[in-house]
Structures are given as structure tokens and as C-alpha cells.
Amino acid sequence: MQTRVGFEIQQGDHSIFLLIEGIIFLICGLFFVWMYYLNVKDAWKVGQWRDQGGKTNSFKETLRVLIDKGFPYFLLTPSIVFTAFLTILPLIFGIAIAFTNYSGPNHLPPASLVDWVGFQTFVDLFNLKTWNRTFIGVFGWTILWAISATVTTFFVGILFAVLLNSKGIKFRKFWRSIYILPWAIPSFVSILIMRNLFNGEFGPINQYLEVIGLSSIPWLSDPMWAKFALIMVNVWFGFPFWMVLMSGVMTSIDRELYEAAQVDGANGKQQFWKITMPIVMFSTAPLLIMQFAGNFNNFNLIYLMTNGGPVNVDYSYAGSTDILISWIYKLTLDQSQFNMASVVSILIFIVIAIISVWNFRRTKAFNEEDMMS
Amino acid sequence: MIKKRIVGILASATLLAGLLAGCSEDETKKATTETKPKETTKETLKPEDGATLIIWDNGADEGAWATYVAEQFTKKYNVPVEVQEVGHTDAAGKLETDGPAGLGADVFNSAHDHLGKLVKAGLVYDNYYADDYQDMFLEAAVNGTSFVDKDGKKKMFGYPISIETYALYYNKDIVKEAPKTWDDLFKTAKEFQATSKGKNQKYGFMMEPGNFYYTHAFLSGYGGYVFGKEDTDPTDLGVNNEGAIKSAEFMKKINKELLPMKKEDITGDVISSFFNESKLAYRISGPWDVKNHQDAGVNFGIAPLPTLDNGETPKSYSGIKAYYVNSYSKYPKAATLLAQMASSEEMLLKRYEMTGQLPPATSLLENETIKKDEVSMAFLEQAKNAVPMPNIPEMQAVWGPMETAYTSIWNDGTDSKKTFDAAKEQIEDAVATQNKK
Numbered sequence: 001m002q003t004r005v006g007f008e009i010q011q012g013d014h015s016i017f018l019l020i021e022g023i024i025f026l027i028c029g030l031f032f033v034w035m036y037y038l039n040v041k042d043a044w045k046v047g048q049w050r051d052q053g054g055k056t057n058s059f060k061e062t063l064r065v066l067i068d069k070g071f072p073y074f075l076l077t078p079s080i081v082f083t084a085f086l087t088i089l090p091l092i093f094g095i096a097i098a099f100t101n102y103s104g105p106n107h108l109p110p111a112s113l114v115d116w117v118g119f120q121t122f123v124d125l126f127n128l129k130t131w132n133r134t135f136i137g138v139f140g141w142t143i144l145w146a147i148s149a150t151v152t153t154f155f156v157g158i159l160f161a162v163l164l165n166s167k168g169i170k171f172r173k174f175w176r177s178i179y180i181l182p183w184a185i186p187s188f189v190s191i192l193i194m195r196n197l198f199n200g201e202f203g204p205i206n207q208y209l210e211v212i213g214l215s216s217i218p219w220l221s222d223p224m225w226a227k228f229a230l231i232m233v234n235v236w237f238g239f240p241f242w243m244v245l246m247s248g249v250m251t252s253i254d255r256e257l258y259e260a261a262q263v264d265g266a267n268g269k270q271q272f273w274k275i276t277m278p279i280v281m282f283s284t285a286p287l288l289i290m291q292f293a294g295n296f297n298n299f300n301l302i303y304l305m306t307n308g309g310p311v312n313v314d315y316s317y318a319g320s321t322d323i324l325i326s327w328i329y330k331l332t333l334d335q336s337q338f339n340m341a342s343v344v345s346i347l348i349f350i351v352i353a354i355i356s357v358w359n360f361r362r363t364k365a366f367n368e369e370d371m372m373s
Numbered sequence: 374m375i376k377k378r379i380v381g382i383l384a385s386a387t388l389l390a391g392l393l394a395g396c397s398e399d400e401t402k403k404a405t406t407e408t409k410p411k412e413t414t415k416e417t418l419k420p421e422d423g424a425t426l427i428i429w430d431n432g433a434d435e436g437a438w439a440t441y442v443a444e445q446f447t448k449k450y451n452v453p454v455e456v457q458e459v460g461h462t463d464a465a466g467k468l469e470t471d472g473p474a475g476l477g478a479d480v481f482n483s484a485h486d487h488l489g490k491l492v493k494a495g496l497v498y499d500n501y502y503a504d505d506y507q508d509m510f511l512e513a514a515v516n517g518t519s520f521v522d523k524d525g526k527k528k529m530f531g532y533p534i535s536i537e538t539y540a541l542y543y544n545k546d547i548v549k550e551a552p553k554t555w556d557d558l559f560k561t562a563k564e565f566q567a568t569s570k571g572k573n574q575k576y577g578f579m580m581e582p583g584n585f586y587y588t589h590a591f592l593s594g595y596g597g598y599v600f601g602k603e604d605t606d607p608t609d610l611g612v613n614n615e616g617a618i619k620s621a622e623f624m625k626k627i628n629k630e631l632l633p634m635k636k637e638d639i640t641g642d643v644i645s646s647f648f649n650e651s652k653l654a655y656r657i658s659g660p661w662d663v664k665n666h667q668d669a670g671v672n673f674g675i676a677p678l679p680t681l682d683n684g685e686t687p688k689s690y691s692g693i694k695a696y697y698v699n700s701y702s703k704y705p706k707a708a709t710l711l712a713q714m715a716s717s718e719e720m721l722l723k724r725y726e727m728t729g730q731l732p733p734a735t736s737l738l739e740n741e742t743i744k745k746d747e748v749s750m751a752f753l754e755q756a757k758n759a760v761p762m763p764n765i766p767e768m769q770a771v772w773g774p775m776e777t778a779y780t781s782i783w784n785d786g787t788d789s790k791k792t793f794d795a796a797k798e799q800i801e802d803a804v805a806t807q808n809k810k
Contacts, residue, residue, distance in 0.1 A: 017473060105489065105494075106807065108469070108493060108494035110473055110494070110495045111495030111496075112493075112495075130802045130803065131806075195640075199638050199640070200638040201635070201638035201639070201643075202638065202643055220638065221635035221784060309637060310636075310780070311583070311776060311781065313777055316799065316802070316803060317773055317803075335770075336490065336769075
């Protein structure tokens with residue numbers, strides 16, 4: 001605990017630093033034990049070899065063997081150290097926080113200590129009315145959002161790719177560069193512009209709607225429409241990626257396939273579904289999973305476009321369009337609820353991990369080398 | 374041979390290090406005994422030998438002022454000072470992570486509503502000269518930068534550098550005189566609104582109706598309050614009392630008669646652009662919009678908020694920016710001197726000249742340059758009726774529910790009593806989870 005006499009502050013123990021130092025020690029300790037084990041094992045082997053009358057290496061010879069055979073290990077060492085301290089350390093730290101009461105305003109070091117509370121925070125998340133209502137609602141929307149954001153951009157992308165690659169399109173390069181623009185402009189700027197476009201009262205979109213005789217739509221003030229607007233905006237930002245990718249795949253498809261299909265009397269629709277689609281799916285499906293994970297954590301768009309709004313009376317520290325990651329942001333930076341945020345991020349990790357593993361296993365591209373035969 | 378020499382060097386190095394460590398330990402002990410806290414006679418501080426300091430302040434004008442202070446300080450005490458750009462609302466959060474690691478600034482600018490968090494986390498020194506500051510500064514500034522520490526004693530922590538609150542902007546080309554009461558405002562605003570129709574609709578009055586920072590003026594004007602005992606008692610919530618309900622009815626009236634649109638569509642951008650185009654007669658905002666409207670060439674004036682129908686002036690929230698000394702500072706004495714110098718009369722006046730921000734010092738209210746400035750005087754007038762935002766950490770649990778409540782009252786016209794009851798319950802829940810052992 002922190003104490004103070006005049007201008008001397010005794011900073012005392014800082015629980016979080018102790019925790020980090022503990023984890024660093026643990027990692028170093030494991031390294032040490034491992035090295036020790038290897039050493040003992042090697043000594044034992046050499047001893048046995050000597051008992052059997054073998055000749056042991058001199059120091060010089062050992063060095064030469066080390067340089068000859070151990071070179072890959074030398075190269076790997078830095079990356080192992082970096083992985084241990086830049087990936088594994090924060091991961092363990094993040095998980096450990098979930099089991100403490102590290103939260104504002106009463107359990108913030110250095111003024112007060114942080115304690116282990118076991119699974120209490122997990123229990124709170126599912127049992128306390130204020131928390132579980134928010135969690136279930138936000139979680140449901142996050143899944144829905146991730147799926148629809150991925151699927152819509154994928155199909156709009158494929159649509160534009162097909163259009164751009166079909167015969168008789170003029171100024172192909174021009175169209176391609178135009179459609180890539182939304183992807184190329186920093187989304188930070190364009191999302192803020194989008195927010196003004198969707199303004200329910202003064203935004204151009206509603207004004208056009210009124211001009212053509214439709215009634216204006218409460219884009220950002222109604223939860224349903226706000227969600228819809230988010231998905232639409234995401235399509236705008238997301239489809240050029242798929243369009244470019246699929247255009248590339250399509251140009252590499254052998255023309256003879258189509259010629260053969262035409263000889264057999266297949267129409268355009270059949271050609272698309274039987275030739276183009278499978279080949280495109282084959283090359284792009286693994287990226288779908290990555291896009292899903294990306295959308296699952298698409299913080300920028302949600303935060304800048306709606307900031308989680310419109311408000312939701314039933315949620316704590318979240319609005320109707322908040323996804324888990326933006327909720328975590330509000331929990332940590334606005335509310336200092338580090339332990340709860342940590343619990344939520346562990347749950348995000350579990351979800352993403354399960355979906356990824358399941359999907360990677362199912363995607364044929366990873367199992368069979370040549371599906372196309 | 375070489376090996377031996379290395380071992381020798383290493384051994385002597387460790388010995389030396391041990392000796393040094395021993396020395397510094399002795400020194401700290403000495404220092405502790407020397408600086409016994411005395412309530413009445415303050416020793417004159419001297420910066421530590423070899424001290425270097427870092428200031429965190431906002432960019433632009435405020436950054437320039439901080440640099441000026443830094444230069445003056447270096448001239449006087451021969452202590453180098455570096456100014457880094459960290460926003461006054463981000464400083465507290467950044468200090469929480471950087472401070473204990475020894476990476477934080479020695480002196481930083483923070484909004485007063487972060488103070489509770491800073492004190493509870495043990496990140497700031499209290500104001501060494503607190504006794505002198507009691508009379509020198511406005512009451513709101515002293516209260517806003519004071520907090521009850523863990524010994525249960527109310528102490529002043531900050532060195533206030535500016536005070537800000539919001540008031541009524543009016544377009545002088547549209548209305549000649551600022552309205553004295555809300556009835557006046559409604560009347561003139563409606564007259565102006567009636568002059569236009571359809572696509573070029575003009576508006577009489579705009580404000581951000583969901584933002585509790587603004588709506589608090591009405592809540593409190595009608596007799597509602599957030600926390601009891603001058604905003605220090607989190608167990609006594611006054612957000613659903615008679616006054617609160619009256620303020621909700623008042624908001625509904627504005628919504629119905631002057632501003633029939635959803636909260637999400639009335640953003641700060643929208644209000645500013647309407648005011649700049651002279652399509653808006655009145656708006657409520659703070660000093661941060663003055664330059665924006667001046668640049669746009671609007672002929673506008675600023676007046677205190679008009680009185681409500683119960684005869685009360687709406688009590689706007691005020692924010693106090695202050696310098697604080699990081700409790701992890703290596704040179705706390707130098708840092709204290711710097712914070713004191715930054716909040717001296719001379720520097721505050723300089724700040725006013727450079728940034729236009731109002732100095733919270735009592736003596737400067739009589740200053741000629743400030744008195745001549747209409748804009749500043751209007752904000753100062755309002756500041757007399759302002760209450761500082763509560764700085765207890767529980768306040769963080771209030772903003773969200775209150776925004777939700779005012780928004781649903783505004784957007785959906787929900788029952789005021791029920792809505793505020795729900796908001797109160799939500800605040801209580803949040804405070805309860807926060808305070809759970």
C-alpha cells in the first residue's frame with residue numbers, strides 16, 4: 001500500500017507489477033528448468049557413451065558441432081524469446097486479470113491492492129442482472145453482425161468481380177479503380193463522413209428519399225435501422241477487397257473450361273455456378289474465416305459510426321449497436337472495469353478460436369491438395 | 374588472464390553499486406526525517422539537484438502556453454522542462470498505466486472530474502500550498518479540485534488553471550437582445566422558425582438533448598441533484614425527484630415546440646453548421662465554439678442561460694482544468710514549484726491571453742482586459758451559477774444512465790417518473806458492483 005510522509009511517497013507494492021514480474025519469472029524459470037533438463041540429459045548420455053568406451057569431444061570439437069548442427073537453434077532463439085515475452089506474457093497476464101478484482105474505483109493500484117477472486121467475475125457476468133442482460137444482448141448482436149457483415153461483403157464482391165470480368169464491359173480499368181477507392185481512403189475519415197450522410201434529419205440520404213416520395217428513415221436513432229446502416233456501410237468498405245481478390249482468381253481460370261461448357265450447351269448461369277463459383281470459393285474460403293474474425297472485432301466502424309448508440313435502457317455501459325470489443329473499450333477506458341473486460345475478452349477468444357478451428361478443419365483447401373481433379 | 378581481469382572489474386563494480394545503494398538509502402532516510410509535514414509553516418521549496426521535468430498538456434494554444442511556462446520556469450530555477458502533448462481528458466487514464474512504470478509526466482493537466490479516480494489510485498500529490506489557494510481561487514475551482522482522501526479528510530489536490538461552463542449563444546442579426554427568461558426564448562425562437570418552411574427550414578433553438586453535461590442545467594435548476602451533500606454522497610441520489618421530473622417535462626416542451634427531431638440527428642456538427650449559416654437563433658454551448666463561430670463570421674453574442682419558469686437560473690455544469698503533481702515524480706519539489714508557478718496570477722493571465730480560457734483566480738475577475746471582453750464576462754456570469762461536475766469516482770456510473778434516460782424521454786416521450794426510476798436503479802447497481810469488496 002502507498003503511504004506518504006511529506007514529499008516522500010513510499011510506493012509500496014503494486015499488485016499489477018508484481019503479477020507481471022511473477023509471470024516473467026515463471027517464463028524465465030521454465031526456460032531455466034528446460035535448459036537444466038537438457039543439460040542433465042546430455043551429461044547422462046555422454047557418461048553412458050564414455051562407459052561404453054566411446055571417445056568424447058574436446059571443447060574445440062564441441063564448439064564445431066555446435067556451429068554445424070546447432071545453427072538453426074541459434075536462429076530460432078530470438079524468435080522464441082520474443083514469442084515468450086510479447087505474445088505469451090500478455091496473454092497469460094490478460095487471462096490472470098480475469099480472476100482478480102482489478103477494477104475502479106476501489107481496487108486500483110498503487111493506492112490499494114488487487115486480490116484474487118477466482119471465478120467470481122465470471123459468475124457476476126452471468127448472474128447479475130445488469131451484466132448478463134448486456135452480455136447476452138451484445139453477444140447476440142456481435143455474432144449476427146459478424147456473419148452478416150462477412151456474407152454481404154463477400155457476395156457484393158463476387159457480383160462486382162463477375163460484372164467486371166464479363167465480356168462487353170467498357171472502361172474496365174476505370175471501373176476497377178473507382179470501386180477500389182472506398183478501400184483505399186482511410187476509413188477513419190470516411191466513416192465520420194458516412195455518419196453525417198446517414199443523419200436522419202439533415203443527411204442527404206434521407207433528403208433523396210423524400211425527393212423520390214419515400215418517407216425518411218431514422219437511420220441512427222432506431223436500433224434496427226442503425227444496425228442496418230452499419231451493415232450497409234460495411235459493405236461499402238469491405239467489398240473492394242473481395243472484388244479485387246476474386247477478379248484475380250477469375251482471370252486465372254482456364255478459358256477452355258468455359259469453351260467446353262459452351263460446347264456442352266451450358267448457359268451463363270450454369271457456367272457461373274458450376275465453374276466460376278467453386279473455383280473462387282476454393283481459393284477464397286480460408287479468407288472468409290479471417291474476415292469473420294476481423295468483423296467480429298471491427299471496432300473502428302462501430303465506434304466511429306454510432307459509438308454504440310442509440311442508447312439502450314437495459315444495457316450497462318453499452319448501447320444497442322455495441323459489439324463485444326467496443327463494449328470492452330468502454331469498460332476499460334471509460335469505467336476502469338479491467339477484470340470484467342478481461343473476462344469478456346477471454347470469451348471472445350474462445351468463440352473466435354472455436355469457429356476458426358472448426359472452419360479450418362472443414363475447409364477443403366486445407367485437407368486436400370487438389371480438389372479440382 | 375583476461376578472465377581474471379573481468380572478474381576483478383565485475384567484483385569492484387558490484388561493490389561500488391552496493392556502496393552507492395547504501396548511500397542513497399541513508400539519504401532517503403534523512404530526507405524523510407527532514408520533511409516532517411507541518412500544517413502552518415511551509416518551508417520554502419527548492420528544486421532537487423539535477424531535476425528535469427515533463428509536462429503533459431493539450432496541443433495548440435494550450436501547448437504553446439505550457440511551453441511558455443516551461444521556459445519561464447527554466448529561466449528562474451535552471452531546471453529543464455519538456456512539454457509533451459497529452460489531452461487533459463486522456464491524462465488520467467494514461468497516468469494509470471504509465472505512472473507506476475515511471476513514464477508519466479511530473480506535472481499534468483487534467484479535467485477535475487477525473488480527480489476521484491486519480492486520488493483513489495494514489496497517483497497525485499495533494500496541493501502543497503492548499504491553504505493559500507482557498508481564498509485566491511473561485512469556490513467552484515477549489516471544490517472541484519478537492520477530494521476526500523482515504524483518511525477521510527477533504528484536501529485540495531489541484532493547481533487550477535482554468536474554468537469553463539456553457540451559456541447561451543444568440544445570433545445578433547436574428548434577435549436583438551438576449552432573452553431573460555425561457556418564455557422569452559420560446560417566443561422569439563418560434564417567431565424566427567415561422568419565417569421559413571420546407572427545405573430551408575430555420576431553427577430557433579438547438580442543444581444536444583441527450584448529453585447530461587447540458588441537461589444537468591435544467592435538472593438542477595428545477596431542484597434535482599445527482600449526489601447529496603454537495604455531490605459527495607453517492608448513497609443519496611436525487612435524479613428521480615420532483616425537480617428531475619419537471620426538467621423532463623421541460624425537455625419534452627422544447628422537443629415539441631422547438632426541436633422536433635431525434636437526439637442522434639442533433640450532433641454538435643449539425644448545430645455548429647446551422648449556427649454558422651445563420652439558420653439558427655439560439656444554441657447552448659461552451660467557450661470551445663467561440664472561435665469556430667467567429668471564423669465563420671457570425672454576428673453573435675453570449676448570455677447566461679435564461680431563468681426558468683420557477684424563477685431559478687439553470688445551474689450549468691462547470692469543468693475545471695488544473696495541473697497536478699504525479700506521485701511517481703522523481704522530483705516532487707521541483708514539480709510542485711512548477712505547478713504553483715503555472716497557476717500564479719501572471720501565468721493565468723498569460724493563459725487567458727493565449728487561449729481565451731477563463732482564469733479561476735478571484736483577483737483576475739476584476740482585471741481590466743477580461744472585463745472588457747463581452748464573451749468572457751458572459752461565461753463568467755454563468756460560472757457564478759455553475760456547479761462543478763462531481764469528482765467522486767461514482768460519477769462515472771451516472772453519465773451513461775442519465776444520457777439514456779434523457780434520450781428516451783426526448784426521442785420516445787417515455788414517462789418521466791418511470792424513466793428516471795430506472796436510471797436511478799441502474800446507477801445504484803453500477804455503484805454497488807463497483808464498490809463490492
